[in-house]
Structures are given as C-alpha cells and as structure tokens.
Amino acid sequence: MVAAANPARHPTHAVPVPAAASHDPQALLDWYDRHRRRLPWRAEPGQTADPYHVFLSEIMLQQTTVVTVAPYYADFLARWPDVAALARARLEEVLSRWAGLGYYARARNLHACARAVVERHDGRFPAEEAALRALPGIGPYTAAAIASIAFDRRAAPVDGNWERVVARLFAVEEALPKARAKLRALALTLLPDARFGDFAQAMMDLGATLCTPRKPACALCPWRESCAARADGAPERYPVKTAKAARPTRRGIAFLALRADGAVLVRSRPEKGLLGGMSEVPSTPWEVDGPGHVAAHAPLQADWKALNATVTHAFSHFALELGIWRARLPAKMAAPAGHRWVRPAQFEAEAFPSVMVKVLEYID
DNA sequence: GAGGCGTGGGT
DNA sequence: TACCCAAGCCT
Numbered sequence: 001m002v003a004a005a006n007p008a009r010h011p012t013h014a015v016p017v018p019a020a021a022s023h024d025p026q027a028l029l030d031w032y033d034r035h036r037r038r039l040p041w042r043a044e045p046g047q048t049a050d051p052y053h054v055f056l057s058e059i060m061l062q063q064t065t066v067v068t069v070a071p072y073y074a075d076f077l078a079r080w081p082d083v084a085a086l087a088r089a090r091l092e093e094v095l096s097r098w099a100g101l102g103y104y105a106r107a108r109n110l111h112a113c114a115r116a117v118v119e120r121h122d123g124r125f126p127a128e129e130a131a132l133r134a135l136p137g138i139g140p141y142t143a144a145a146i147a148s149i150a151f152d153r154r155a156a157p158v159d160g161n162w163e164r165v166v167a168r169l170f171a172v173e174e175a176l177p178k179a180r181a182k183l184r185a186l187a188l189t190l191l192p193d194a195r196f197g198d199f200a201q202a203m204m205d206l207g208a209t210l211c212t213p214r215k216p217a218c219a220l221c222p223w224r225e226s227c228a229a230r231a232d233g234a235p236e237r238y239p240v241k242t243a244k245a246a247r248p249t250r251r252g253i254a255f256l257a258l259r260a261d262g263a264v265l266v267r268s269r270p271e272k273g274l275l276g277g278m279s280e281v282p283s284t285p286w287e288v289d290g291p292g293h294v295a296a297h298a299p300l301q302a303d304w305k306a307l308n309a310t311v312t313h314a315f316s317h318f319a320l321e322l323g324i325w326r327a328r329l330p331a332k333m334a335a336p337a338g339h340r341w342v343r344p345a346q347f348e349a350e351a352f353p354s355v356m357v358k359v360l361e362y363i364d
Numbered sequence: 365g366a367g368g369c370g371t372g373g374g375t
Numbered sequence: 376t377a378c379c380c381a382a383g384c385c386t
Contacts, residue, residue, distance in 0.1 A: 057382080058382065058383095059383095060382090061381080061382040061383095062381090062382065062383045062384075063369090063370085063371090063380095063381060063382085063383060063384095064370085064371075064372095064381060064382080065371095065372080065373075065380085065381045065382090066381085066382080067372090067373085067381095068371075068372065068373090068381085069382090100370090100371075100372095101370080101371075102369085102370030102371045102372090103369060103370055103371085103383085103384085104369085104370075105369070105384075105385075106369095106383090106384080109384080109385090136384095137383095137384070137385090138384085139383060139384045139385080140383090140384090141382075141383055141384085142382085142383075142384085145382070157382075159381095159382045159383075160380090160381070160382075160383090161381090161382065162382090177365090177366085200382095201382095204382055207382090208381090208382085213379080213380065213381095214374095214375085214379090214380095244379095245367090247378095273368085273369085274368080274369070274370090275369090275370085276369090313370090313371090314370085314371080314372095315368095315369080315370060315371085316368075316369055316370055316371085317367075317368060317369070353370075353371090354370075354371060354372085355370085355371095
C-alpha cells in the first residue's frame with residue numbers, strides 16, 4: 001500500500017483521519033535522538049546498518065524478546081559473519097545453534113533465505129520491499145524493516161509496538177487481529193519525509209520503553225499531547241484484542257533409552273510441523289486423550305521402567321505433559337532404523353528444543 | 365484468514 | 376496459578 005507522507009496535504013480516501021490529530025513525526029525523531037536504545041544489531045547514530053545484521057536480528061526478534069535474542073545473535077554473527085557464510089553452513093548446524101529460541105521454521109527459512117540472497121541477488125540483500133518479501137521467511141513486517149533500517153527506504157514495519165502505539169494515538173476501538181489493516185493505514189499517515197529507518201526504530205523503542213502494554217509512561221511520551229487514548233484516560237485499554245481460545249493439554253510418554261556407555265537414543269522430527277527438523281527423544285504421539293497403548297510405541301524392546309516424573313511444557317497452542325519411561329541397555333546395542341545413539345558430550349551438536357532438554361534431565 | 369508454530373519472563 | 380506478553384510468517 002502506498003500512502004501520502006502527509007495526509008493533510010495529500011488526502012486519502014482509504015481511512016478517515018481525525019482532523020485534530022497532529023502526531024508530529026519530528027517530535028518522535030527528536031525523542032529517539034535523545035533516548036535511542038543501544039542494541040547489538042544497531043548502527044551508530046548517523047550510520048547505515050548492515051543489511052545482514054538487520055536481517056539476522058529481525059528474524060530472531062519475531063515474537064521474541066531482545067534479552068532472549070541477544071546471545072543467539074552474538075553467536076550467529078561470530079559463527080557466520082556474513083550472508084555468504086550463512087549460506088555455506090549446513091542446515092543441521094543452523095538448527096542446533098537455533099535450539100532453544102523457538103519457532104524453528106524461522107531457522108530453516110533463515111538458512112534458505114541466505115542461500116536465495118546469494119543465488120538470486122549475488123549475495124547482496126535487495127533494497128526494495130517487494131524483492132525482500134519474495135525471500136523465504138521474510139513477510140511484510142521484515143521486508144519493511146530491512147528496507148527502512150538498512151536502506152532508509154520509505155517503509156512502515158508495523159509490528160506489535162507500532163500497532164499498540166497507533167491504536168492508542170487514534171483510540172482505535174476495533175479489536176485485533178481484525179483491526180490490522182486499519183492500524184496499518186493509520187500508521188502510514190505518521191511517516192516522516194525522511195529518516196525512515198530511524199523512525200521505524202523510534203516507534204519500536206517508544207512501544208518497548210514508554211508505550212508499554214501495561215502502565216504506559218505517558219508523562220514521558222513525545223506524543224502525549226495529541227494521544228487520543230491518553231485523553232480518554234485509559235491508554236492501557238488499547239489495543240483492543242479478541243479473546244484467544246483456551247489451550248488444551250496433550251499427553252504422551254517419552255522413552256529414555258540409555259546405553260551402558262552413556263549414549264541416549266534419539267531421532268529427528270519430520271522437517272515440517274511442530275519442532276520441525278529438531279532432535280528428540282522418541283515418544284508416543286502427544287494427544288489430548290493420552291498415550292494409549294504405550295509399549296506399542298517403544299523404539300525397542302527393553303525392560304522399561306516408568307519414572308515417577310512428569311515433564312510439563314507450554315507450547316503456543318497446547319500444554320504438554322510428558323511421562324518418562326526409562327530403560328538401560330548394553331553398550332553394543334544397535335540403534336533401530338531412524339534412530340541414533342548420542343553421548344552427552346555430543347548433545348551440543350544436536351538440535352534439542354527446550355522441551356527435550358527437560359526430558360534429558362532424567363538420564364541420570 | 366484463522367490457526368499452527370516455542371520459549372522464557374512478568375504479574 | 377494461569378494467564379499475558381515479545382521487532383511475525385506460512386498455509
């Protein structure tokens with residue numbers, strides 16, 4: 001979508017803009033110049049950010065906090081300092097270094113995207129939103145983020161921060177996610193005439209530090225005078241959201257097969273779906289109705305002992321309760337088809353998601 | 365377009 | 376405790 005930089009000069013019929021609203025973009029840029037957060041992936045003031053740094057950080061930051069991302073970003077950048085290096089990496093190694101960060105399709109797409117940049121764009125990220133959007137794992141937000149932050153193109157990376165800020169500035173009563181298009185249209189009316197990258201990051205900093213979900217610090221906000229939600233006296237009421245569905249509990253049993261030499265029996269999950277491509281301890285299916293006939297799912301015949309232990313884990317759309325069955329096996333025992341024996345010293349090279357790290361606590 | 369897709373921290 | 380929340384993308 002294309003919108004005029006200033007709707008007062010270039011009226012649009014797409015969305016009615018309150019006549020009284022004057023959220024001066026320069027006021028936010030001035031605030032940003034004084035309060036910008038120093039983050040590992042950000043360029044120094046006045047400098048252009050490296051597109052690869054923006055790309056890597058933006059993918060990691062999808063639905064993930066700055067504090068969580070920071071060590072992963074440092075590790076990836078040290079290991080793969082540029083997009084060509086990442087493109088040369090093995091997918092298994094990328095997944096193992098991503099382990100613990102969640103939303104594992106991001107890691108697979110990150111790797112595919114690096115290869116696509118090398119193959120389709122000669123190793124240089126395109127500056128245009130449309131070309132960026134065509135790359136794997138890069139959606140409308142990330143395309144706009146790279147275009148604006150790395151290339152200072154006029155683009156609006158509307159994330160959760162932008163949505164919250166805009167919903168409050170205009171006191172939008174329509175609920176998310178349905179209100180998304182409206183919030184985006186309103187966001188476009190806020191854009192300055194220059195410094196698009198700084199403006200994008202300023203909106204994120206504003207949302208992350210002042211215009212927070214709970215107890216926003218309106219007294220410190222550069223837009224406090226023109227904010228409709230503040231005028232209403234209840235800024236924390238925005239953005240309005242529709243209630244989410246309740247999260248069911250699924251149950252299963254994990255089979256901890258321990259060889260006498262200390263090795264543990266593991267396998268890789270299918271490439272697509274939940275924890276796609278990640279390493280796991282074999283288990284029954286995880287179902288709401290429970291594991292059913294447990295022994296039928298055991299990876300091998302053994303003297304299985306049910307431990308008095310349950311691993312619980314919260315996924316985004318269901319809770320998991322995993323019982324543990326453990327068996328000890330001779331050192332020369334071969335791995336069944338599709339499985340492999342892994343010693344604890346080699347765990348670092350495996351792509352164990354957090355739930356499997358919890359299961360592996362019971363190898364002793 | 366609504367739901368699948370992780371995780372850890374905060375209240 | 377049981378939610379809610381965080382720089383979304385894909386199908």
